[in-house]
Amino acid sequence: MTKKRIQVLIVDDSAIVRQTLSDVLSSDPEIEVMGTASDPYVAAEKISEQVPDVITLDIEMPRMDGLTFLQQIMTQHPIPVVICSSLAGEGARSTFKALEYGAVDIVAKPQFGTRQFLEDSRTRLCEAVKAAASARLHLLRPPHVVQPKLTADAILPPPGHHMVETTEKVIAIGASTGGTEALRVLLAALPLDCPGILIVQHMPELFTKNFADRLDSLCQITVKEAEPNDTVIRGRALIAPGNHHMLLKRSGARYYVDIKDGPLVCRHRPSVDVLFRSAARYAGPNALGIIMTGMGDDGARGMLEMKEAGAMTIAQDEATCVVFGMPKEAIKLHAVSKVLPLNAIPGAMQTYSK
Numbered sequence: 001m002t003k004k005r006i007q008v009l010i011v012d013d014s015a016i017v018r019q020t021l022s023d024v025l026s027s028d029p030e031i032e033v034m035g036t037a038s039d040p041y042v043a044a045e046k047i048s049e050q051v052p053d054v055i056t057l058d059i060e061m062p063r064m065d066g067l068t069f070l071q072q073i074m075t076q077h078p079i080p081v082v083i084c085s086s087l088a089g090e091g092a093r094s095t096f097k098a099l100e101y102g103a104v105d106i107v108a109k110p111q112f113g114t115r116q117f118l119e120d121s122r123t124r125l126c127e128a129v130k131a132a133a134s135a136r137l138h139l140l141r142p143p144h145v146v147q148p149k150l151t152a153d154a155i156l157p158p159p160g161h162h163m164v165e166t167t168e169k170v171i172a173i174g175a176s177t178g179g180t181e182a183l184r185v186l187l188a189a190l191p192l193d194c195p196g197i198l199i200v201q202h203m204p205e206l207f208t209k210n211f212a213d214r215l216d217s218l219c220q221i222t223v224k225e226a227e228p229n230d231t232v233i234r235g236r237a238l239i240a241p242g243n244h245h246m247l248l249k250r251s252g253a254r255y256y257v258d259i260k261d262g263p264l265v266c267r268h269r270p271s272v273d274v275l276f277r278s279a280a281r282y283a284g285p286n287a288l289g290i291i292m293t294g295m296g297d298d299g300a301r302g303m304l305e306m307k308e309a310g311a312m313t314i315a316q317d318e319a320t321c322v323v324f325g326m327p328k329e330a331i332k333l334h335a336v337s338k339v340l341p342l343n344a345i346p347g348a349m350q351t352y353s354k
Contacts, residue, residue, distance in 0.1 A: 005032040006133045009052035011043045011069070012036075012084070013061045020110055021056060021084065021125070028126040040069035051077070054132045056084045056125075057103070059094045067098055074102040080132035084109055084125070095207065096214050099180045104132040104322065106180075108204035123267055124204070131177040131295030135322045169195035169353050170232055170248060170255055170287050172279040172306070174272030176202040176294025178322025180211065182342055183292070187219045187237060189346035194221060195288075195353045196232035196255065198240075198248055198279070200270045202294065205242035212239045228259045240270035247278035248287075255283070266298035272326070276302025285310030288352050290345060291336070293321035297329035304335035312352055313337045314345060 008031055010021045018036040025031045034052055037043035039061050055073070059066040066083070073079055081103045085095050095106050105128045110121035171194075175183060179201045187197075203211060209225040215237070216223040224230075226238035226246050232255035240246035245265070247258045265271035272291070276299055279287040289306040291299045293316055307313045313336050315327035320342040330336050340348055 003030070005030055006129060007032055007034040007050070007053045008129055009034055009043060009046060009055045010036040010084075011040065011055060011061075011066070012058040013038050014058075017058070017109060024110055024122045024125055025056075025129060027122065031126060031129055040064040040066070040072075043069070047077070047079075052079060054129050055079055055081045056107075056129070057081050057098075059083065059085050059098065067094060067101065070098055070101050070103060074137075078102070078137045080104050080135050080137060082107060082125075082128050082132050093210065093214070096180070096211065102137065104128075104135045104137075105177050106203065106207060108207070123264065124202075127267060127295065128177070131323050131325070134295070134325075135177060168253065168255065168286060170279060170283045171195050171197045171290065171349060171352075172248065172275050172283075172287060173197060173199045173290045173292065174275060174294070174299040174302075174326065175199070175292035176268075176272075176296065176298065176323070176326060178293035182316070182320075182322075184215060184218060185342055186292075186345055187215055187221060187223060189343075190219065190221050190349065192220050192235045193353075194235060194349060196234055197221075197237035198226070198232065198246060198257065198275060199237055200240045200246060200272045200275045200299075202268050202270070202298075203242050205244075208239055208242040215239075226257050226259060228257070230257050232256060240275070243269055245270050245274045247274060248282050249278070250282040266296065268296075268298050272299030273302040277305050280305040280309040280311065283311070287311040288349065289313040290316075290349075291327050291330045292316045292342075293323055294326040295323045296325050299326055300329040300333050300335060303330045304333050307335050307337065314348060315339045316345065317341045 012018050022033045035046050057066045083098045083103045083106045086109045107128045212223050212225040222236040245260045249258050289303050315336040317339050318324040
């Protein structure tokens with residue numbers, strides 16, 4: 001029996017963008033573009049005739065902006081929405097507001113450029129639509145507090161010489177679909193003296209700095225987009241910059257990050273596998289690995305390496321995930337020490353750091 005294809009409605013005021021998105025999504029045999037709309041009013045008419053499985057939605061449009069339309073969708077007839085935007089800088093705040101309103105993910109609009117750039121955009125967009133189609137549509141509430149796959153070997157350098165012993169703890173976190181809001185909940189609950197944190201959140205280039213700045217304004221700890229050679233210190237979380245891999249490194253007793261280009265790993269750049277495998281290599285039993293909501297299997301093998309190196313590993317449970325793919329794959333590999341709901345993970349992190 002033929003599997004039903006995911007029905008997608010594209011909403012964007014640019015005819016060129018609508019055609020480009022249609023071509024990109026239609027190239028995937030699991031996806032069918034059921035229609036396009038130049039603004040939310042046209043989209044509403046199409047939805048009244050046929051309800052799509054997923055909507056791709058621009059933010060800036062005439063007659064009604066994407067945020068207003070998103071709020072109407074989520075209050076009247078919840079449908080998985082992927083924000084497809086070219087907004088960056090100050091304008092990126094609108095895209096993060098969309099996540100608060102219930103959008104499942106953010107992707108950057110495909111741009112005309114090199115063949116490799118377009119192929120990477122295709123991979124990211126199709127994966128986001130597939131994840132959205134299986135997403136749980138619920139808002140996360142913070143706790144009460146004031147094509148071929150490559151492995152991470154393609155990015156990681158060979159092991160170095162014996163390193164100075166250290167007992168300093170490091171926390172490595174990986175997330176994808178649904179992760180932006182889950183990370184907000186998680187990081188907002190952490191105290192100032194928590195161990196240094198490294199985060200890979202699948203997100204387009206230019207959006208990660210705004211994401212880090214937003215979290216920094218909401219949390220007690222400092223949150224910033226990682227830069228090459230940033231030291232991993234207590235009370236600070238470093239977020240991998242979009243379109244770059246982030247690795248944990250060590251010089252003597254000092255942990256720091258390396259930011260690298262390179263091929264997609266597990267269909268992603270940054271890749272959770274790359275971060276986790278570097279944590280296994282350079283931190284070993286001093287590391288805590290956390291895998292959170294997201295589609296696919298990025299991070300599962302890296303988490304297994306962390307566990308085998310003596311690290312504690314935690315997976316977010318199915319009930320609190322928007323998409324249970326990444327944690328599920330790690331659990332299947334027996335890479336997870338504990339499975340916890342989102343609101344229990346901050347406490348486990350603090351227990352680990354003592």
